[in-house]
Amino acid sequence: MQLANWACAYGGAQSQGIIRQVPDDFVVNEIQSFEHSGVGEHAFVLIEKVSENTDYVARMLARFAGVRQRDVSYAGLKDRHARTTQWFSVWLPGKPDPDWTELNCETIKVLQATRHSKKLKRGSLAGNQFNIRIRDWVGDKSVVEEQLLRIKSGGVPNYFGEQRFGRDGANINRALALFAGEKVSRNQRSIYLSAARSYLFNHILSTRVIDKTWNKALLGDILMFDGSHSFFKVDGLDESILSRVAALDLHPTAVLWGSGETQVTEAVATLEQQVVSQFSELAYGLVGFGVEQDRRVLRSCIKELQWQFVSENNLELSFTLGVGCYATSLLKEIVRLS
Template sequence: MNASAPEPGYLTGTLPGIGGHIREIPEDFRVEEIPLYAPSGQGDHLYLRVEKTGLGTLEVARILAKTFQVPQQAIGYAGLKDTRAVTVQTFSIHHGQAEQAERLCHPQIRILAISRHGNKLRPGHLAGNRFELTLRHVDRDAQDKAADILAVLQDLGVPNFFGPQRYGVLGNNDQVGLALLKRRWHQALAAIIGDAARIRHPDWRAAAEAFARGDLTECLRRLPPRMRDERSLVEALLRGQKDREALFLIPKQRLRLYLSAFQARLFDRILAMRLATIERVWAGDIAYRHDNGACFRVDDPATEQQRADRFEISATGPLFGRKMLTPTGQSALLEASLLDKFGLSYDDFRPGAGLNLEGDRRPLRVPLDKVEMEAGPGQLRLCFTLPRGSYATSLLREVMKSPLVGVTC
């Protein structure tokens, strides 16, 4: 069974969207990390608060490693931020010195603050993100429409769908992950090289067509130089290595991203099934406490629903893995039936080779905070705050109800 799914419905489906376009220029999409803690001012790690424009987090990390003359592993960050945006985030540099920051002369990076702390910044070390977005070519009554939609989302919560960036530029990272779990090595390789029908870049598309017909020499010739991982696996196949051997030449970090994308796709499926009752908790649910992130099983749904109504807790969906808390009752049946559709069991999420999935629970909804709007001619400026791990796309698709072309944050 293919992991891809039809576009889910809307929580605010009875309310019309405002239409429009997002991110015509990077300045239309501004994201600022909300730190989980303030740096202490002392320690082995230099903390740089930077504003970057048109650069991805990993690209900035490479620039910092070169500037400070440290291995890239010495660079820490709390979350991945998108390229086509203006983003403010903090990086840590192990053994970095403040005077070295003067060497950083890049037109797309501006240092806002410098401090020190005792530990490296790691993924998840943030409280949330503040978004400032400009939607253009919106309907004339966009502000009134958006106000009605946002009132519902503030009351019921924002559906906690994963953003498109989780699934990659071709939208098929989850298919690679599924193939890895099913040990379908050639299928995984083909998905990594890509489906030619989805590829716009002419050389990449030609390489994908060549791979599909088994012409590895032509595939390698046409693959763009920047696609180093893809080129390495094709070179391995040309040397006569088996599909699995070639596949595992790809860095494990990237293979884990494919597996996490499949986890995300399964979560999104469960969320789509429960969207109409997103604010409800069921007997046997694993609930999530929004104040501290703790999870617990719902034994008394009537009592716990009162807490859900106050937005203290929410039902969760699965990020399947060996340590995931499993629900009981109706929720358990729903999750088990989804695994059955893919011919998977819980044990399949232990593929070995250093790729075992720990698993977790993720809230089906998240609170929407600090909403501001400002209307202009043909546009709407929208500001809001979401918790860490949540995507602005989940809110935008409800407000706009139009294709979110180019939005990956």
């Protein structure tokens, strides 16, 4: 199954360029959502990594500290082909910290270490700050700057990034094989299930982008508060709701498919069901594996967005995204990457 060319909200990319020629072209810094207490059974280590994936660093920490791999945790996966900073927690009950600086090497640097009473859970972060350089950029500056101004004020469609689906969408085909009875490891199963319902979500979102309703409240919608997972159903469209959606305080959502009754009604329910029914193997497979329905916002707010042309053909972007949002959702709106 091939990945679709999901719809853009601002006319589509009118320029082209290259990213990740070197790791410093793509810099990601994790933003913590809580303060460390300085005491407790869990060592917290802030690591800068270059061209290494998160799981590899977690395994390395486990070996170095002499603990099980499951005793090392992190808030989220970070790009490999980049320079990234993120926190890891290591459960060391009754044990002193080793000299974490002994881990320092060409691709890994320990920036800080402290303690906390609880481990670092998945998703326990406020967001990520990005600094991205687009090299060999070719296009009309006035067009891309107009798009960036609109993105700054209105956000972008909150697509799952292509990395969720594997190379050439391979994780979708592996999900279909899983649903057909193929045996895989627990970790692989989680990856393929996530890819399957992300794929359905992106198709629903793309349909609403085409309909120009991805950033508007519809009767029967489920709206989610910005920066929260709290939501409510829209039984009536009054001025208060419409203005809060326009102000980016509330966002429409789409289903993350699984078992359970749909929460939306009216035209929204019809739209979601029509899209999901086109991919019945994925939909039935998710239900069969006991995945429960959830909701995800259709819009990603791009905070602190700044840009500059550091030379005629090099565009630099700086911005902050919330948890679970992808930088590629912004990039696809403005540039075709080669």
